[in-house]
Amino acid sequence: MEWVYLVIGIAVLAIAAVAGLVTTRGRRTLPPADRSDTLAPPTERTAPPPEVEVDGGPEAPVLETPVETPVETAPTPTVERPEDTRSRLVRLRARLAGSQGGFGRGLLRLLSRERLDEDTWESIEDVLLTADIGVAPTQQIVENLRTRLRVDGTEAGDPRSVLRDELLAVVDPDMDRRLQVSGEDGVPGVVLVVGVNGSGKTTTVGKISRILVAEDRTVTLGAADTFRAAAVDQLATWGERVGVEVVRGKEGTDPASVAFEAVKHGIEAGVDTVIVDTAGRLQNKQGLMDELGKVKRVIEKQARVTEVLLVIDATTGQNGLVQARVFRDVVDVTGIVLTKLDGSAKGGIVVAVQRELGVPVKLVGLGEGPDDLAPFDAGAFVDALLG
Numbered sequence: 514m515e516w517v518y519l520v521i522g523i524a525v526l527a528i529a530a531v532a533g534l535v536t537t538r539g540r541r542t543l544p545p546a547d548r549s550d551t552l553a554p555p556t557e558r559t560a561p562p563p564e565v566e567v568d569g570g571p572e573a574p575v576l577e578t579p580v581e582t583p584v585e586t587a588p589t590p591t592v593e594r595p596e597d598t599r600s601r602l603v604r605l606r607a608r609l610a611g612s613q614g615g616f617g618r619g620l621l622r623l624l625s626r627e628r629l630d631e632d633t634w635e636s637i638e639d640v641l642l643t644a645d646i647g648v649a650p651t652q653q654i655v656e657n658l659r660t661r662l663r664v665d666g667t668e669a670g671d672p673r674s675v676l677r678d679e680l681l682a683v684v685d686p687d688m689d690r691r692l693q694v695s696g697e698d699g700v701p702g703v704v705l706v707v708g709v710n711g712s713g714k715t716t717t718v719g720k721i722s723r724i725l726v727a728e729d730r731t732v733t734l735g736a737a738d739t740f741r742a743a744a745v746d747q748l749a750t751w752g753e754r755v756g757v758e759v760v761r762g763k764e765g766t767d768p769a770s771v772a773f774e775a776v777k778h779g780i781e782a783g784v785d786t787v788i789v790d791t792a793g794r795l796q797n798k799q800g801l802m803d804e805l806g807k808v809k810r811v812i813e814k815q816a817r818v819t820e821v822l823l824v825i826d827a828t829t830g831q832n833g834l835v836q837a838r839v840f841r842d843v844v845d846v847t848g849i850v851l852t853k854l855d856g857s858a859k860g861g862i863v864v865a866v867q868r869e870l871g872v873p874v875k876l877v878g879l880g881e882g883p884d885d886l887a888p889f890d891a892g893a894f895v896d897a898l899l900g
């Protein structure tokens with residue numbers, strides 16, 4: 514009988530030992546080296562200069578949370594394929610039309626009245642001014658419409674096509690809206706992105722990199738908005754998603770040194786384009802001029818700045834125009850990016866800001882999605898306004 518108890522005892526001990534092993538294995542965490550391997554950047558990195566690092570380099574943060582899954586099934590970062598540029602404005606057209614509060618369609622309704630009396634012309638003028646088109650273009654449009662659409666309406670041309678012509682004329686389909694992203698003699702093109710904080714600069718830099726990647730171009734990003742640490746992290750995430758390297762500085766680093774290193778790294782890596790995000794605080798004009806002037810000067814020691822994009826939040830209306838004037842005075846703006854057009858009923862700002870600066874709107878932001886930035890096309894824009 515005793516041997517029976519002995520056998521049961523041994524069996525219980527064996528089961529307990531096996532259960533213990535399994536539990537321990539289930540909780541096993543990976544050593545730090547293994548964990549950082551799973552975050553390895555998709556492309557080769559170079560050694561960072563002091564104060565400035567290429568994201569994913571030796572000082573890249575190590576994942577702190579315990580990893581519960583075995584090494585072989587740990588997720589590796591997947592590089593996204595951004596949306597093709599051509600399909601974007603088509604996809605976003607409904608969003609643009611919907612957000613304009615019927616500005617174009619409202620005009621069309623008024624122009625389709627049987628009699629175009631003075632009250633109607635006044636209402637037309639109000640609609641145009643409320644959409645932020647500006648006084649002079651409003652007068653130009655109304656005058657031309659009056660001439661082309663007979664006041665009594667009996668021999669009027671087709672109001673839709675006449676209005677389309679007039680809106681298109683003020684948006685100006687002849688402006689060269691191509692982004693200058695290519696350099697010469699094997700040196701990358703450099704795109705400098707400026708604008709007030711909150712206008713959507715960092716987001717726009719990320720989105721432009723996706724447009725370029727979709728066109729099979731190689732890109733380096735420079736996170737020179739060292740004023741706000743979160744902006745640097747934000748840009749690093751944008752880069753990671755499409756396999757683009759991000760050169761970053763520690764918080765408070767001189768933005769010009771980050772811009773310099775980004776361009777240097779871009780030249781060494783042989784990329785097509787370097788895009789530099791800036792802080793551009795509007796604390797005072799002199800400070801802004803000093804900062805952006807220095808950033809541009811140090812970049813141009815190595816490569817030409819081929820494009821200076823001013824990012825303007827379309828929802829800020831007249832304020833956006835005031836900002837535009839300040840930036841125009843401190844740096845040679847070559848193109849405008851109008852963001853948040855999806856949340857603004859004031860699409861007329863496109864016309865006003867182009868007139869103010871004499872440079873074209875090249876890109877429009879139409880949402881918070883990663884591919885919600887589209888090259889601006891005058892015809893497609895007017896068509897969207899008219900619904």
Ligand SMILES: Nc1nc2c(ncn2[C@@H]2O[C@H](COP(=O)(O)OP(=O)(O)OP(=O)(O)O)[C@@H](O)[C@H]2O)c(=O)[nH]1
Pocket residue numbers: 708709710711712713714715716717738741744792851852853854855856877878879880881885
């Ligand atoms: N709806 C909408 N939101 C946008 C668009 N572009 C940017 N945003 C949002 O605007 C907010 C500010 O964008 P950021 O890119 O951080 O702005 P920033 O100019 O870099 O700001 P700072 O880093 O503080 O200088 C974010 O929540 C973006 O998602 C757009 O086209 N449409």
